[in-house]
């Protein structure tokens with residue numbers, strides 16, 4: 403179903419995967435993904451990002467994130483059918499995915515937009531959530547009154563398209579509540595592989 407937010411193009415399916423499928427994919431990815439700590443640039447300083455991550459994709463899907471070049475890891479077996487189903491159902495051509503593991507409520511992702519040049523002017527991104535439910539927030543760049551908070555439960559699929567990245571930032575704030583591990587997968591298409 404579409405979510406109404408002016409200047410954004412969002413869809414949300416709370417049950418793209420059922421509970422059992424979401425749990426078994428979570429368990430498989432915990433084991434199959436070579437989780438690593440990415441270093442990100444914040445105000446010119448390189449720091450460890452507060453989560454574990456892995457850049458996965460076809461060999462030519464090289465991606466620059468927060469000033470660092472990532473050559474993709476190969477697709478883990480458990481992710482191949484997920485990409486195929488997404489591409490089929492959404493009419494997409496995803497060639498890569500950024501996997502993030504938020505170990506607990508202290509792990510987070512700060513305000514950003516996924517507006518790297520490699521994604522083109524109107525990136526289409528599909529975000530699949532697994533494990534613990536966490537709150538995801540969107541905020542308009544110019545008008546802070548235009549915002550949306552969404553609890554991303556396991557198995558839910560959020561898509562962002564059109565001018566969403568141009569007009570909005572998004573974040574996964576840390577939380578003081580006791581929460582378990584969460585995996586998020588943002589499927590993307592790198593347009594100009596180098």
Ligand SMILES: O=C(O)CCC(=O)C(=O)O
Nearest residue numbers: 500502516538574586588
């Ligand atoms: O964890 C999330 O839901 C958001 C992840 C995200 O924004 C990203 O990978 O760019």
Ligand SMILES: [Fe+2]
Nearest residue numbers: 514515516572
């Ligand atoms: Fe993002």
